[in-house]
Amino acid sequence: MKILLVGPGIMPIPSDGWGAVETLIWNQKIYCEALGHKVDILNKRGLVAALFAKPWSYDIVHVHFDPLAKFWNTLSVRLNFKLIVTSHYGYAAYPEKWHYGYQNIFKVLMKSERLMVLSEDILNVFRRNGYKGKIDVLSNGVEIQQFVFNKSALLKKAICLGRMEKRKRQVEVAQKISEKRNLVCDFVGPLNSLVFKTGNQYVNYLGEWDRATVHKNLTNYSCLILFSDGEAHPLVIVEAMAAGLSLVISKEASANLDLNLPWIYLCDTVDEVAEYAEKAITENDLYRAQIRKYAEENFDYAVIAQKYIQIIS
Template sequence: MKIALVAGGYIPAPPLSNSILTLMQEYKYFLDNLGYEVDIFNDKNVNEVIDKINKNNYDFVHLHAYQFVSQFNQSLKQKYCFSCHNGYFLKKDKWEEDFKQGFQHYLNAPGIIALSHPTKDVFLQAGYSGYISTQVNGIDTQKFDFKDQGNNKAICLGWIQPRKQQKLLAEIINGKIAIDFVGPLDDPDFVEGSTTKYLGVWSLKDVYSHLTNYSCLVLISDGEVAPLVVLEAMAAGLCVVVSESASANLHSKDFIRVLPDDILTNATAENQKIVCDTITDLIDKNRFLRQEIVEYVRGNFDFSQIIKTYIQIIDEFIKFYY
């Protein structure tokens, strides 16, 4: 079976990576090993991408770029599935104009592979009537180094930008908790403090090897769909403190704490104490939970597991239309 995976032309400069591309590359690796023939398309010229797909008779096409949906609906000669990775997808009041205009086109996509049940519900509540299923994001846990003990520090890994609220987090916990910030600096208002340090940008290889040195990942973002970094942290043995938006597909566990999206913007004295106490508590507990954390993420999000569901989705989609 020939499969085409389509991104929107993401070409990050080294050492930066792109989580959507990382995800697609993992799908290709695991599908190739099972005997499938997988091609990745990552070009900003949507017409060229469609032309190549139309000429090569793919059995299944999976689009990961919402800006391509309208053209795919018009010009692709076969049915395809679409996954939306927009961080504000679940918050309609934060949709940008191009996304608002595009949403009706998304409802006309032949198939949708939602990244979480809440994401699926948005499509269904809007009247979507095509094929729809849910597939969680996954990772290759074997790529992550693992140490039995962390360094009793927290880390906030990812683009430093207003949506992810690192500036607010740093202000609240500075002087109370040691936390390192890693990722491209895209918020001019972010500043270091006495215990809140900016370490620059890691490559994906650095993530695989360095993340396990820490005890807790913090991601209190006000908009996410299903962030890979949370799974990456757990694969390295870290506890996670996440906002509700960043908690998609996670279960109730001692090593996972979910806080309200607005706990940093509504920074009352009580909320500041909750944030600090929660992070401190999970740093303390991490030393006893690291092996359990890794076993959890391997059982629920490793590609060796989720690839089986993905193949079932492909089969269901083909039967649905053909």
């Protein structure tokens, strides 16, 4: 097949830092090409760039940035090419949390002929609202072999890895952990506009890591904490599992996971985050090989790329 992947046009592809969507697009390209398909990337906006890319010459055009859906819907009708749109909006499965801008985007997505979504919960939102087009679910994937894996955690610590923002509730987690005297958590990621203060030895902000550092250092930790109040399918979850980490997560961050697994700790409150993080750190070494295997069997990009091709064929 001949596939055109359309990026947001905000960060470079591949990204060396915090572009989860950009990382996803790059991996789709690499792994689909390994299966024998031709994949190009358009990471520029505007009509001239779109026409120069000749989307009508592709079997599938896949847009990974929902604010562009209206433009590409119109273009696909006028130029007669097959289009898939994916929304990576963190609150896509939670209509009660949508901001006004996404409400308008959702109306556009409802008119799209074909969607690919990141979880069953997101699919159900579209179906409940009367979506009549073709819609498929495909989870995020991870390059398992890019992540160093140690059989035992070198640091008996938790880590919060991701952009520091209100939706991910790192400040609440930091405040609760600061009350504990036998629990240590490192925080890594861009600060965004949020003022993130730690102020004690139990909470440590390490700044930003590039991709190579994430690949190398994540395995040093025992568990990942992601107490977000809205996620589609967070890439950091599958990355943490690739590195052997247990998961201390909110229900909103649990898409596509088997919640019966003993190293996944689901938290309703920030108090439970602190409680389960202590347990996860203590027990992680018992499960690390299982965690890595689970990630490899279910989320390795070699697996995800095959599912992707089957869906779009």
